[in-house]
Amino acid sequence: MKKLRIGLIGYGFMGRAHSNAYRKVGNFFDVEHECVLQAVCARDAAKAKEFAARWGYQSVETDWRKLIARDDIDVVDICVPNNLHAEISIAAAKAGKMILCEKPLAMDGGEGKKMVAAVEKAKVPNMVWYNYRRIPAVTLAKQLIDEGRLGKIFHYRAKFLQDWTISADLPQGGTGLWRLDVKAAGSGVTGDLLAHCIDTALWLNGGIATVNAMTETFIKQRKHTLTGKVEKVGIDDACAFLARFNNGALATFESTRYARGHKALYTFEINGEHASIFWDLHDLHRLQYFDHRDEGLVRGWRSIHVSDGDQPYMKHWWVPGLQIGYEHSFIHQVADFLKGIETGKPAGPTFRDALETQHVCDAVLASAKTDAWQKVKTSAK
Numbered sequence: 001m002k003k004l005r006i007g008l009i010g011y012g013f014m015g016r017a018h019s020n021a022y023r024k025v026g027n028f029f030d031v032e033h034e035c036v037l038q039a040v041c042a043r044d045a046a047k048a049k050e051f052a053a054r055w056g057y058q059s060v061e062t063d064w065r066k067l068i069a070r071d072d073i074d075v076v077d078i079c080v081p082n083n084l085h086a087e088i089s090i091a092a093a094k095a096g097k098m099i100l101c102e103k104p105l106a107m108d109g110g111e112g113k114k115m116v117a118a119v120e121k122a123k124v125p126n127m128v129w130y131n132y133r134r135i136p137a138v139t140l141a142k143q144l145i146d147e148g149r150l151g152k153i154f155h156y157r158a159k160f161l162q163d164w165t166i167s168a169d170l171p172q173g174g175t176g177l178w179r180l181d182v183k184a185a186g187s188g189v190t191g192d193l194l195a196h197c198i199d200t201a202l203w204l205n206g207g208i209a210t211v212n213a214m215t216e217t218f219i220k221q222r223k224h225t226l227t228g229k230v231e232k233v234g235i236d237d238a239c240a241f242l243a244r245f246n247n248g249a250l251a252t253f254e255s256t257r258y259a260r261g262h263k264a265l266y267t268f269e270i271n272g273e274h275a276s277i278f279w280d281l282h283d284l285h286r287l288q289y290f291d292h293r294d295e296g297l298v299r300g301w302r303s304i305h306v307s308d309g310d311q312p313y314m315k316h317w318w319v320p321g322l323q324i325g326y327e328h329s330f331i332h333q334v335a336d337f338l339k340g341i342e343t344g345k346p347a348g349p350t351f352r353d354a355l356e357t358q359h360v361c362d363a364v365l366a367s368a369k370t371d372a373w374q375k376v377k378t379s380a381k
């Protein structure tokens, strides 16, 4: 097997999800590459060493530039706050590395465009970790839509609800809380959570033409973990927007970190002329499907338990009826990335695909600021 030597930058929640995927992929998928956990990089040497020992990384770096300069690294995996994605990606592309970057691609479309230019100029394989595409039930939704089972799509409805930032005492900034600091995150729920909903939506239903949004920052000031001072909060705590797709479908998107009782409720529903589908992250192995063409006597919503070998990805796992979970979406993403480099047919979302999501996020934030409909730029060549 060919070795693919991974250099991971950052060791948080995503560092663990990705490391798990690299370790497992070869056990379950027939891939030509063996992922080697070559180095993990983080500023805190002690924590990086602890992470390396737990996950089996062979070495540790404390400066990402040194990691990128190493010629025993093939893939740079970026799992650090959003404000570092562009600089690291561009440097890694110049060094000829393959790049896997956490979502969202960038702080905004301007930065994203430079990142796309860098990876395309260097011709390095690249991908962004929008993992929800690879939950088997979501991939099945894509298959059903592409087969034309829904017919013309009229409506797309998505939401991503959480409740972890309701306390006014929660500080902003620093490890674990950088998502609340606009300088590190770029935006709040729009870039963090709606970006997932938008990526899935673009994949399932094509491009978005226009948006009209509202955002709110419920807690206006929070203590900053790094400065110790109470500072203005610059992120959006909640965002809701209307959208029109290029295919004529109407959409609503909503996200908040203030929906008491909801921890990660990502749902979408799509209504077409013949059929509808509904998916819920809390029940991620099921796809709800209604087909009007069914015989009237038994017509109704079917709850498809996506666990059979005929269904996306499932033949690689256990036996029919036994389900898989969240972490498997990352394993599927690595498997598809490897297949992409082995076949020369890159798996999405590439940086260019993710730039499309970035443009929607930019238009959403601009609309909320201007109180007006905004056109979405396209990243298509």
Ligand code: SOE
Residues within 6 Å of the ligand: 162, 192, 193, 196, 264
């Ligand atoms: C935020 O809480 C978060 O961890 C996001 O950053 C992830 O992208 C999402 O999948 C789950 O929620």
